[in-house]
Amino acid sequence: MKYALVTGGSRGIGRAVCLQLADAGYPVLINYASNREAAEETQRQVEARGGKAELLPFNVASPEEVDKAIDDWSESHPDSYIAVLVNNAGIRRDAMMVFMQTEQWNEVINTNLNGFFYVTRRLLKYMLTKRFGRIINIVSLSGLKGLPGQTNYSATKAAVIGATKALAQEAGARKVTVNAVAPGFIATDMTKDMDENTLKTMIPIGRFGTPEEVASLVGFLASEQAAYITGEVISINGGLYT
Numbered sequence: 001m002k003y004a005l006v007t008g009g010s011r012g013i014g015r016a017v018c019l020q021l022a023d024a025g026y027p028v029l030i031n032y033a034s035n036r037e038a039a040e041e042t043q044r045q046v047e048a049r050g051g052k053a054e055l056l057p058f059n060v061a062s063p064e065e066v067d068k069a070i071d072d073w074s075e076s077h078p079d080s081y082i083a084v085l086v087n088n089a090g091i092r093r094d095a096m097m098v099f100m101q102t103e104q105w106n107e108v109i110n111t112n113l114n115g116f117f118y119v120t121r122r123l124l125k126y127m128l129t130k131r132f133g134r135i136i137n138i139v140s141l142s143g144l145k146g147l148p149g150q151t152n153y154s155a156t157k158a159a160v161i162g163a164t165k166a167l168a169q170e171a172g173a174r175k176v177t178v179n180a181v182a183p184g185f186i187a188t189d190m191t192k193d194m195d196e197n198t199l200k201t202m203i204p205i206g207r208f209g210t211p212e213e214v215a216s217l218v219g220f221l222a223s224e225q226a227a228y229i230t231g232e233v234i235s236i237n238g239g240l241y242t
């Protein structure tokens with residue numbers, strides 16, 4: 001059976017993606033680092049819609065935890081593999097660069113960039129062997145345009161965009177597609193400290209986006225219909241930056 005894994009699936013965009021992929025028929029693995037309660041709420045919501053979901057806790061920034069969780073899961077599911085990977089887990093530690101501490105830089109690099117690497121390399125071999133896979137990386141407007149106060153975060157998202165394009169070329173012959181989705185401002189915990197009323201005046205559509213809108217784009221990229229789209233970065237930002 002083909003499963004979908006969503007990193008950071010306990011809330012926000014990740015939760016909406018879990019629901020979308022479950023609606024598309026995938027049993028979903030909900031990854032989370034520490035908030036079990038929120039992950040269980042995502043699982044409840046998937047099951048309430050008639051879907052199937054399992055929790056798969058690990059810290060994406062720890063290669064040991066990633067390998068162990070995926071090895072254990074593979075052993076207990078010998079007839080299944082993870083065919084869809086959504087690299088969604090991400091953090092912000094904003095500061096202007098002159099004030100940025102080494103920890104703020106490293107935490108963001110370890111989670112957003114190294115986490116992408118640890119999880120993707122581990123699952124790629126199954127996708128290549130089975131000759132089907134979908135890898136969808138949640139990047140950001142910040143990685144395309146650059147945003148002040150986010151040199152660490154912009155650097156990670158731009159790096160994942162580069163990796164998306166390179167990996168798409170490595171994996172295409174095996175029918176594994178690799179794409180990136182670049183949201184603008186989306187109403188989640190990550191943006192709750194931002195002033196939506198001021199920021200929305202800059203957005204042509206005039207509001208923040210919803211996690212469900214991002215999830216529906218991810219759902220399309222995960223589908224059979226998107227088989228000929230790879231190495232792309234698709235913005236979803238209300239026209240803020242196109």
Ligand code: NAI
Nearest residue numbers: 008012013033059060088089090140183185186188189190
């Ligand atoms: P959120 O803060 O609500 O969710 C982030 C998720 O990542 C949480 O479930 C969190 O537990 C998980 N996570 C963080 N560190 C982790 C780790 N080390 N291991 C496993 N899971 C970890 O934020 P949101 O908005 O749902 O963000 C999801 C993705 O979308 C992130 O990659 C973020 O950078 C990106 N994004 C969000 C935008 C927004 O406006 N909300 C805009 C552009 C991109």
